Amino acid sequence: MGKSKELVETVAKVAAAATGATVADSIDFKPLVKEAQKSLKRQPGSDLSQDQDLRAMAQAAQTLATSLAPIRNAYGTGHGRARIPDVVEEMATLCLESALVWCRWALRRLGHLLADYPNDLIAAVQTGTSRTALKKKFDAAALAQQPVEVQRRIGVVFGQQSAGGFGNATEVGVEPAVEGGRDDYPIDYRLGLLEGMLLTAGGAIGLTDSYAPWFVSLLASLPEPAATDLLEHLRQDVIDAPWIGTWRRSKDVTPVNVVAALREEGTRLPAGYADAFDDLCSELLRTAGADDQSADE
Incomplete structure (x- = not known):
């Protein structure tokens, strides 16, 4: 779960940097992902595309990604703990798949943006x-x-x-x-x-x-x-x-x-x-x- 959150964080920083967005080194995880999502928005229109359903799906992927932070804080690696948290396989699998949904979307989106086909x-x-x-x-x-x-x-x-x-x-x-x-x-x-x-x-x-x-x-x-x-x-x-x-x-x-x-x-x-x-x-x-x-x- 800790690695899933770190993967999203890395992809978000890459997307923000590649599109010229300015993010502070100390920016929190959730604002970082939101800034990356914003930087991947493209014209025409005020959002990711003209299709309402596609925008809703992209927003849902962002919600999945940002939900990783509180779960990682409670259960994942990256913090010293007095005891090992009780992590079931379903929790770990769901965190990984949620991270991959957003990362795959973001990287493909970034590829189109940078290639400017x-x-x-x-x-x-x-x-x-x-x-x-x-x-x-x-x-x-x-x-x-x-x-x-x-x-x-x-x-x-x-x-x-x-x-x-x-x-x-x-x-x-x-x-x-x-x-x-x-x-x-x-x-x-x-x-x-x-x-x-x-x-x-x-x-x-x-x-x-x-x-x-x-x-x-x-x-x-x-x-x-x-x-x-x-x-x-x-x-x-x-x-x-x-x-x-x-x-x-x-x-x-x-x-x-x-x-x-x-x-x-x-x-x-x-x-x-x-x-x-x-x-x-x-x-x-x-x-x-x-x-x-x-x-x-």
Whole structure:
């Protein structure tokens, strides 16, 4: 039990140091583990991922780890004792397994963080890499095996580049996801595509009417809870966001036309999406300073 606690403490210090967190040498065990867990949090989102259940599981692993300290103090090595404490095998086994649950999670998480897998692919799609080379990098990224926040981050960049008019991003990362093969294009990647298609890297509304069919097709491919959550998230993001004036400096962007195209395509969406989708469309019009006539039509 003493070694289990020491293992968690070592991994926590490694994680904190590797991610640049500052922890005092004298920090207590529980705050140390919490600081390490905090340092392993990654964007996007305010926690470990966008998935509530995954966050709960990670938090549960932290609770298991921090529970080792009082048990070790009462029963484990590291303290002089007048008598040998009565330790049953079940107690020792449970402490070891609890330590390993958190340590394995933390080290795998740290590996993804330090390797920063998406950077090479993201740099490639942003710098005009040839279609063949981009496809090779995309396939090598093994998207379905990446953490969900990495999937989403890659999706955002591909969506932004595609909506911005870069054909390689469209042909490699967007069109195949729209047309099918959903096992190869996970939900969080598609969520990222939708976010990137709507909002530019600078936070402007960059969707054009020609992209409305793809936007709606991707939205329709999502399970209802994920789709409605995303629509509300996007509605909040577009509040007070500016619209782009032109597409690739050659085509004027008219917000009213974009929203009209979205609503026309939106008739293909399941009924459960309707309210959240209409709220987003109405906010897009309001942001553009246009009147929303949909309620009268």
